[in-house]
Amino acid sequence: MAHWLFKSEPGCFSIEDLKHRPEMTEHWDGVRNYQARNFLRDAIKVGDRVLFYHSNIPQPAVVGIAEVVRAGYPDCTALDPASEHFDPKSTAQTPIWYMVDLRYLADLKHPVTLETIKGHPLLGGMALVRRSRLSIQPVTPEEWGIILALGGITGY
DNA sequence: GCCAACGTTGGC
DNA sequence: GCCAACGTTGGC
Numbered sequence: 557m558a559h560w561l562f563k564s565e566p567g568c569f570s571i572e573d574l575k576h577r578p579e580m581t582e583h584w585d586g587v588r589n590y591q592a593r594n595f596l597r598d599a600i601k602v603g604d605r606v607l608f609y610h611s612n613i614p615q616p617a618v619v620g621i622a623e624v625v626r627a628g629y630p631d632c633t634a635l636d637p638a639s640e641h642f643d644p645k646s647t648a649q650t651p652i653w654y655m656v657d658l659r660y661l662a663d664l665k666h667p668v669t670l671e672t673i674k675g676h677p678l679l680g681g682m683a684l685v686r687r688s689r690l691s692i693q694p695v696t697p698e699e700w701g702i703i704l705a706l707g708g709i710t711g712y
Numbered sequence: 713g714c715c716a717a718c719g720t721t722g723g724c
Numbered sequence: 725g726c727c728a729a730c731g732t733t734g735g736c
Contacts, residue, residue: 563734589719612734670735689718689733
């Protein structure tokens with residue numbers, strides 16, 4: 557089981573949005589970056605765990621965790637001319653973009669802010685700090701454990 | 713709202 | 725295939 561960090565602008569899609577859909581899964585669509593796409597298509601598997609990160613706000617932070625319930629499959633929004641994520645180069649036969657489905661697991665009791673992560677001796681090397689623009693990135697088991705401990709939850 | 717980082721596009 | 729121009733992300 558691998559660990560990941562997914563970023564989202566809470567004004568667009570927040571952990572609350574994910575949480576309040578207990579009866580259904582949520583598509584993680586609209587990713588239009590090749591490196592993130594490769595993770596979605598090739599590496600992210602059912603059962604993997606995800607740190608849910610809120611970006612582009614005054615206090616960016618990891619706010620909760622989620623579980624992958626469906627591995628990479630073609631992103632239907634790329635095929636829909638009405639979607640803002642429409643990509644005319646992507647077709648049903650040769651899809652370019654992929655998405656996964658997530659299920660809400662838990663909120664952190666205490667959000668772990670970017671500031672905290674940057675200042676932590678064992679977290680300063682995270683992709684979040686070094687490659688700040690990558691929206692989907694791998695997390696090591698050690699980083700996962702530290703962030704959950706800082707966040708005040710156990711059992712995941 | 714600014715701007716640095718950096719990914720993508722397109723002319724040559 | 726290089727690289728300048730441009731667009732986007734995301735911290736501040």
